[in-house]
Amino acid sequence: MRQTVRNLFLFFLVSVLIGQAGCGGREQEMGPREGFPDQVSYNFHIRPILSDNCFACHGPDADARKAGLRLDIEEEAFKALAENPGSFALVPGKPHQSEVYLRVKSNDERQVMPPPETNLRLTAREIQLIKTWIEDGAVYEKHWAFEIPRYPELPVVHTSNWPVNEIDYFILKKQEEQGYRPNEAADKEMLLKRVSFDLTGLPPGMDLMDKFASDTSSGAYEEVVDFLMAQPSFGERMAVYWMDVSRYADSYGYQLDNFRTQWPWRDWVIHAFNKNLSYKDFITWQLAGDLLENPSKEQILATGFNRNHKITEEGAVDEEEYRVTYVSDRVNTVGKALTGITFECAACHDHKYDPISQQEYYELFSFFNSVDELRTSKTPIDPTVGTPASYAKKPFLEITDEDVEDVLSFVNKTDSSRLIVSVMGDLDTLRKNYVLERGVFNAYGKEVFPATPESIFPFDPGYPKNRLGLAMWLFSERNPLTARVAVNQIWKEFFGRGIVNTTGDFGMQGELPSHPELLDWLALDFRENGWDVKRLVKQLVMSATYRQSATIRKEMRTADPENKYYTRSSRAHLKAEFIRDMVLASSGLLVPTIGGRSVKPYQPEGLWEAATAGGSTLAEYEQDHGDDLYRRGLYTFVKRTVPPPSMLIFDASNRDQCETERSTTNTPLQALVMMNDPTVLEAARVLATQLLREAHSDRDRIRKAFRLILCRQPKAKELRLLEDYFGRKLAEMSETKAEALVAIGESPRPQPAEMVHVAALMQVISTLYNTEEAITKS
Known part of the structure; x- marks a missing residue:
């Protein structure tokens, strides 16, 4: 009897476990509509499940398709x-026959399905979603991003006094649907710091x-x-x-990784944003400025x-193989x-997920395939100057002193070198x-002609079949992607995450x-x-959504963690370039010159040399001096094989390829950069020297340093802690130790009589630079 009871118990236990996980790890089916949306949508509920689990074998790629079944198209x-x-596969209304x-x-x-060997498995919720969708008729929808956008009505919200502009109605509506509420507004000091970094990359003066702080008018923030x-x-x-998007760098990449001069194009980008060139022209000129009627030098430079x-500049390479690689890069970058489409996935076979x-x-490749580019040796160096500032590949645009005085006045050309x-230019x-x-550069298949993907929308036969026609296609009112992708990228720059x-x-x-x-x-x-970029940016930063406090309420940490x-x-944290800018600006070291050649600030000795092949024009790192040491992070020289180390540690792009977003990490190496980077230590010394000479008391010096770096008034407790710390450092500071500290950096050093006091104050300022708040915009 006891054995029978034991066996029954084991049977019950196994049954429960199987019921929970199912044979082979399958999860138990859920109730009919438990925790479900009112209406199961193919776009927002079903397609993601099929895309993640099914489309690799039953999607657009004909070569990979199994059992002749295609699930991404309704008819199939x-x-x-x-x-x-x-x-x-699907019987509308009848899941048990599907x-x-x-x-x-x-x-x-x-x-x-999916087969166990794929290590993919649907959850009980996903299975129930599929069942419910089939019960409701298995209605397919065109992929949301390929639908032409339509103006929605402004949502009706309960807290009608919160929205400042249209953006806020949409944000608040979603919050109210979830039972959430927005944060209180950020205080004026934090809001000013945030908007200053977001609009200029610099701390407020x-x-x-x-x-x-003193302006109490209702229009103070807008002003x-x-x-x-x-x-x-x-x-x-x-x-x-835009440098990340455009994969801008100051070297060519690959093994030799030689010097190149593209910085005048970067000067144009700065100029275009400042004069508020429409996004339509901004993109059209970059894709096809040379194909416009009577193009100006500015429009050609944009290309x-x-x-x-x-x-590549290596010898013994197949020129055609690399030329095809360059053309593919342009297609992938446009995508x-x-x-916002990963075109590169279709270079070797039909895309496995997208149509x-x-x-x-x-066919897209064809738009870029006739550029007149033959790999040549370096363009001859101006013998009177001997500078490598003339390194460029054909086709190229020469910028003369006369150009800089006229149509290209925004180019910061400071010497007479060539x-x-x-730039772009097509063959005759x-x-x-x-x-x-299979994507092989010399494995020619069917002949094709310039065209665009039908799933987005067909190429208009009235457009020229060149890059200018491609730009016209991008900005057609029938194109569902271009405007969405653009506003989403800019949104993410200001809100930290994209709507997509x-x-x-x-x-x-x-x-x-x-x-x-x-x-x-x-x-x-x-x-x-x-396509007004400045208007869009102002809409974003004027919204109540943007002005919220960054405080994470306890309940929202769990409810809305992302x-x-x-x-x-x-x-x-701030972008890598803006961390450098913050340090330089707050200390008074920043040289605010706009544009010009890229510069080489302090860098660990031997770094380039250890990663450079022989024969490169950039075999050795030649650090700049004087004002060039204190330029904004935007102008730091980017060598692709050895990107600027301190910026790379703070998640900057290595510029190998187009990047529309950076990762955001927090690592011990970032703390080590802030503690040991010569630029940070020199900035602390320079600011300490300046404060010693202009403020009357150590308390005033510490308070001003706090405001310059953290952009707010210190609390009484914070000020007291920093004063105590300064007192200890001053008491223990020897002349020998002080001399070593103030010797960091090339800017003028303090007078001998100031040295000990400056070194002690430098320790306080360095501590401020090393706070999390210093490198965070909110």
Whole structure:
């Protein structure tokens, strides 16, 4: 009897475990509508499941397709199964007759989908979503990103006194649906710091802090926003994000990684943002400025965008192989940066997830395939100057002193050396274009002609079949992607996460938009108001959503950990370039010259040399001196094989390829940079010397340093702690130790009589630079 009871107990236990996990790890089916949306959407609920688990074998790629079944197209999914004509993958309204549902819920390892060897498995919720969707008719929808955006109505919200502009209605509506509420507004000091870094990449000056603090008028904040957007530093700030998108660097990449001169193009980008060139012209000129009617030198210079890719200078390479690589880079950059589609996945085969065929990839390839680029040795150096500032690849644009005095006045050309930039220019006789089988550069398949993916929208036969026609296609009112992608990228720059958080992927594998109606509203408003970038930026920073405090309420830490609903401001650290700018600006070291050649600040000795092949024009690191040591981070020389180390540690791009977003990390190496970087230590010394000479007491010096670095008044406790720390450092500071500390950096050093006091105060300032708050915008 006891044995029987024991066996029954074991049977019950095993039954419970199987019921929980199912045979082979399958999860128990949920109740009919438990915890479900009112209506299961193919776009927002079903397609992501199929894309993650099914499309690799049953999606757009014909070569990888199994059992002849395609689930990404409605007509194909409803057909009788090729291997079992009596069965159907989907039977609308009848999940128990639909092989898709039967297979995903099966406990039989021979039948279950996805197969066990893929290590993929659907959750009980996902299985129930599929069942409910089939019960509701298995209605397919065009991928949301390929639908033409339409103006949504402004949502009705309960807290009607919170919204400042249209953005806030959409944000608040989502919050209220979740039972959330927005944060309180940030205090004036923190708001000013945030908006100053966001609009200029620089901390606010003391005068601006004092003025804003004392201005109690209702228009005070808008006045600050207008002031900051009018500064030349606005263009520098916006250019940082575009350098990542455009993969700008000061070297060619690959093994030799020689010097190149593309910085005049960077000067143009700064100029374009400052003069508020429309986004339409900003992109059109970069893609096809040389193809415009009677193009100006400025419009031709803008095409340097498409020559920023890596270029090999190694010997014994196949020229055609690398030329094809360059053309592919341009296609991939347009895809990721301008349409948010991973075109590169279709270079070797039909895209496995998005409806982009390999043929369509090479039709896009055709727009860029006739550039007149033959790899040549270095352009001859000006014998009178001997500077490598003339290194560029054909086709190129020469910028003369006369140009700089006239049409290219924004180019910061400071010497008389020959200055040339790689730009775009097509051959007189266009190349033929072919599908490259398996992506191999000389495996020619079917001949193709310039065209665009049908799934986005067909190329208008009235457009010229060149890069200018491609630009016209991008900015057509029928294009569903360009405006959405643009506003989403800029949104992420200011809010820390995108409405579509995968800014470079609006396809099936990208994240779904958290606020699709807001994205469409912004996209249409942007387009219908002349693609006005400054207007868009002002809308973002004027919103109540943007002005929220960064404080994380206890309940929201769990409810909205990723801040998907924008219940607070972002607390991510500053971009790497802006951390450098903050240090230089707060100390008074920053040289605010706009544009010009890239500069080489302090860098660990031997770093370049250890990673450089022989024969490179950049074999040795020749550090700059004087004012060039104190330029903004935007102007730091980027060598692709050895990017600036301190910036790389703070997540800067290595510029190998187009990047629309940077990772955000927190590592011990970042702390080590702030503690040991010569620029930070020198800035602390320079600021300490300045404060010693202008302030009357140590308390005033510490308070001013606190405000310059953290952009707010110190609390009494903070001030007391820093004073105590300074007192200890001053008491223990010897002349020998002080002399070693003040010797860091090349700027003028303090007088001998000041040395001990400066060294002690330097320790306090260094501590401030090493706080988390110093490198965070909120």
